[in-house]
Amino acid sequence: MNDIQTVSTFAPIERADAEASQGRLIFKALRRHKLAMLGGIVVVILYFVALFCEFLAPFNPEEARSSAVFHPPQALHFIDFDDDGGWAIKPHVRAMKLTRDKLTLATTFVPHTEQKIYLSFFGKGTQYKLWNLIPLDRHLLVSSDPSKRFYLLGADRLGRDVLSRLAHGTRVSMSIGLVGVGVSLVLGLILGGISGYVGGIVDGVIQRVVELIMSLPTIPLWLGLGAALPMDWSPTTRYFAITVILSLIGWPELARVVRGRFLALRTEDFVIAAKLDGGGPQRVIFRHMMPSMVSHIIASVTLAIPGMLIAETALSFLGLGLTPPTISWGVLLKEAQNISTMAQAPWLFLPAIAVSIAVLALNFFGDGLRDAADPYAQGSH
Known part of the structure; x- marks a missing residue:
């Protein structure tokens, strides 16, 4: 009786898995991977910040103030207490005033105990164009x-808001990895697909090119190609040039993955049947x-984006x-290259944490x- 109940309990689950689409099986397996789900949520948040950085940034990232040079971060408080012991939900930060040490003459910011700066959500501030359109x-x-x-995250050596600059930097850094991998994906699919499907001499030539590119030392190659860019180019031109450089370096790994899959698939029954048809x-x-x-391509692309991100960060950090x-x-x-600057304003290291x-x-x-x-292999464990 127990055996009959066991069969009747598990049979519908196995039937549902067998009839589910591949996308649904992949998502079901992905949900069991806690770190992957956490990473996916963080990635979505980062791209949300990149997409709406103008709205999320409180100020213009290029607006400098001499009175706020190396202004330290201010803690955000949500509960405000009055003199009578009452309280209310009012977002605010403690104001800070600039003072000068009498012995060293060094300027420092100290909390202003009596003054508060009240904040509001979704309020009107500096004008901007969302995506340069709206x-x-x-x-x-x-x-x-x-x-x-x-x-909230301090100010830099020119008194510019670090939070606003970090939000705008997210758009460039995260998009250059996405665009670069997109170009690498096209090159990898075309050349890797031709190599794996045609085979023979064509496969040998493409694989020798792949091995040649992969044998080059990556960091010196990045530095050499980055240094070859004219310094008088506009920021947009340099952006696309860096993207192309990273793409030309990053496609061989994806091409090998695609070639391996094509070599495995071209002998499958459904491929042979399609050819005979x-x-x-x-x-x-x-x-x-x-x-x-x-x-498999999506997974390879996702794992290739971090390499693009690190490459852009390293090249820009080195100038x-x-x-x-x-x-x-x-x-x-680059603001954190100076040790004395880091000692005075350690919050400038926040982009490295990002x-x-x-x-x-x-x-x-x-x-x-x-x-x-491969959700079917996951279910077989």
């Missing part, structure tokens, strides 16, 4: 008094072979990539996606 003046968080500034190479590749490896007035995490990290979080999140998500790419 004129708006609403920000996520603004000061109730426009004459008073607040610095009169299907040409283009139809066999795009209608039969490509759909069966979409999940060979993006340059001001373009704002990226690598450009922001890079670390982004790389870890993308790697966790990519690893989980790669493990979930």
Whole structure:
């Protein structure tokens, strides 16, 4: 009786898994991977910040104030207590005043015990164009008094708000990895697909080119190509040039993955049947072979984005990539090159933390996606 009940209990689950689509099985396997889900949430948040950085940034990232040079971060408080012991929910920060040490003459910021800067959500602030198209003046968080500034993540050596610059840098750094991987994906699919499907001499030539590029030392190659860019180019031109450089370096790894999958699939029964049915190479590749490896391609792309992100950050940090007035995490990290500056304003190292979080999140998500790419194998464990 117990055996009969066991069969009747598990049979519907197995039938549902057998009839589910590949995408649903992958998502089901991915949900069991806690680190991958956490990484995916972080990645979504980062791209949300990149998409709406003008709205999330409280101020213009290029607006400098001499009175706020190396202004320290201010803690955000939500509960405000009055003199009578009552309280209310009022977001605010403690104001800080600039003082000078009598012995060293060094300037420091000290909390102003009596003055508070009240903040409001979705208030009107500096005007901007969302995606350079839609004129708006609403920000996520603004000061109730426009004459008073607040610095949740501090200010840099020119008195510019680090939070605003970090939000705008997220757009450039995260998008250059996405665009670069997109170009690498096209090159990898075309050359890797031709290599794996045609084989023979064509496969040998393409693989020798792949091995040649992969044998080159990566960092010196980045530095050499980055240094070859004219310094008088506009920020937009340098942005696309860096993207192309990173793409030309990053495609061989993806091409090898695609070639390996094509070599495994071209002897499968459904591929042979498609060829015998009169299907040409283009139809066999795009209608039969490509759909069966979409999940593996997505996983490979997800794992390739961190490499692009680190490459851009390293080039910009060394002054060979993006340059001001373009704002990226690598450009922001140039502010942290000076040891004395870091001792005075350690919050300028925050872009490095952002890079670390982004790389870890993308790697966790990519690893989980790669493990979930074969849901039938997952269910057999």
